[in-house]
Amino acid sequence: MAHKVQGIIARGKGQPVELTTIVVPNPGPGEALVQVQACGVCHTDLHYREGGINDDFPFLLGHEAAGIVEAVGPNVTNVKPGDFVVLNWRAVCGNCRSCLRGKPQFCFSTFNATQKMTLLDGTPLAPALGIGAFAEKTLVSAGQCTPVNPKASPAVAGLLGCGVMAGLGAAMLTGEVQRGYSVAVFGCGGVGNAAIAGARLAGATTIIGVDLDDRKLEWARQFGATHTVNASTTEPIAAIQAATNGNGADVCIEAVGHPEVLRQAFYARDLAGTVVQVGVPTPDMIMPNIPMIDFFGRGGTMKPSWYGDCLPSRDFPLLVDLHLQGRLPLEDFVTETIALGDVEEAFHRMERGEVLRSVVLL
Numbered sequence: 330m331a332h333k334v335q336g337i338i339a340r341g342k343g344q345p346v347e348l349t350t351i352v353v354p355n356p357g358p359g360e361a362l363v364q365v366q367a368c369g370v371c372h373t374d375l376h377y378r379e380g381g382i383n384d385d386f387p388f389l390l391g392h393e394a395a396g397i398v399e400a401v402g403p404n405v406t407n408v409k410p411g412d413f414v415v416l417n418w419r420a421v422c423g424n425c426r427s428c429l430r431g432k433p434q435f436c437f438s439t440f441n442a443t444q445k446m447t448l449l450d451g452t453p454l455a456p457a458l459g460i461g462a463f464a465e466k467t468l469v470s471a472g473q474c475t476p477v478n479p480k481a482s483p484a485v486a487g488l489l490g491c492g493v494m495a496g497l498g499a500a501m502l503t504g505e506v507q508r509g510y511s512v513a514v515f516g517c518g519g520v521g522n523a524a525i526a527g528a529r530l531a532g533a534t535t536i537i538g539v540d541l542d543d544r545k546l547e548w549a550r551q552f553g554a555t556h557t558v559n560a561s562t563t564e565p566i567a568a569i570q571a572a573t574n575g576n577g578a579d580v581c582i583e584a585v586g587h588p589e590v591l592r593q594a595f596y597a598r599d600l601a602g603t604v605v606q607v608g609v610p611t612p613d614m615i616m617p618n619i620p621m622i623d624f625f626g627r628g629g630t631m632k633p634s635w636y637g638d639c640l641p642s643r644d645f646p647l648l649v650d651l652h653l654q655g656r657l658p659l660e661d662f663v664t665e666t667i668a669l670g671d672v673e674e675a676f677h678r679m680e681r682g683e684v685l686r687s688v689v690l691l
């Protein structure tokens with residue numbers, strides 16, 4: 330029998346989100362039904378509500394979640410009922426060009442659940458990032474469930490499901506930050522501060538946080554920034570050069586999603602350094618106008634980073650373990666915990682820059 334539970338949906342472009350009853354089918358082959366315990370509010374949920382991702386309304390929002398597997402369908406071997414899992418949006422296929430090349434973290438053919446969750450009248454819902462976890466229960470592909478140590482709190486573990494993983498991975502995996510590196514992070518929201526925490530964990534000795542908001546820079550210092558720059562009053566390229574003996578940073582991470590910030594990251598980088606683009610641009614944005622001779626002449630690499638280039642089955646358990654050992658303060662990203670009905674207000678607090686993460690507890 331299908332399950333009738335409460336969930337948060339976005340019915341139309343720019344409309345406030347709604348708490349309503351949704352219908353979640355029992356898991357079919359390869360699927361898992363998850364009782365959601367916690368789900369963070371990510372900027373991408375707001376992008377969905379604003380019609381910035383696509384027009385497949387109504388959406389079932391929420392995708393940064395942890396919970397308990399309640400039931401699994403036929404042919405599921407990676408999880409069983411009772412497992413504590415973090416949900417991911419990279420259930421790898423094992424068969425595409427990238428998986429066959431031994432690079433499943435770039436899988437070109439990831440899985441979501443096959444069956445649809447619906448409204449009471451049968452209208453199919455489009456789950457955000459194939460997850461839809463602002464709901465008491467959700468249906469996902471079993472590969473979207475990554476078991477982790479159940480000693481971690483759901484509010485904290487769930488953060489690895491999106492933004493915090495994207496930031497940690499932007500530094501540690503895409504940017505390949507090494508011991509002794511200098512790293513500059515542009516945008517110190519949840520993603521940027523996770524990049525700062527990742528740079529510290531990887532052994533960076535100079536970490537420069539750049540934002541327009543002093544509150545965010547205060548958080549950046551907590552997560553490990555050795556220097557901070559308020560770009561609304563100080564030109565960030567010169568400030569980063571000044572903090573790195575005039576050279577620029579080895580790795581510059583753009584965690585805003587804006588061409589002018591990408592330009593700053595490009596010029597604030599040392600010769601042969603790396604620029605990582607983890608902030609998500611809108612479709613109208615174009616690359617900054619950089620003379621090609623500068624691109625060629627400075628060497629190094631520019632890399633976009635989706636989900637921090639993570640492989641959930643490899644990275645979530647180890648990051649949870651580092652957290653439980655006191656080496657990764659994931660709890661500091663949780664600014665507040667809220668109820669399912671408070672998501673709309675949490676979007677407004679996010680827009681006003683008052684939170685790193687609001688986390689819905691169920």
Ligand SMILES: NC(=O)c1ccc[n+]([C@@H]2O[C@H](COP(=O)([O-])OP(=O)(O)OC[C@H]3O[C@@H](n4cnc5c(N)ncnc54)[C@H](O)[C@@H]3O)[C@@H](O)[C@H]2O)c1
Binds near residue numbers: 373
């Ligand atoms: N690549 C991925 O897989 C992935 C995953 C999750 C989120 N994201 C994206 O990462 C970006 C950041 O997400 P977030 O949750 O941290 O958002 P956020 O809104 O919490 O943080 C963005 C920060 O950038 C700052 N900022 C804005 N303009 C700036 C400028 N010109 N210079 C410096 N700082 C500036 C803001 O003050 C804010 O602190 C978003 O674009 C989000 O969609 C990407």
Ligand SMILES: [Zn+2]
Binds near residue numbers: 422425427428
């Ligand atoms: Zn694949």
Ligand SMILES: [Zn+2]
Binds near residue numbers: 371373374392492
């Ligand atoms: Zn997200």
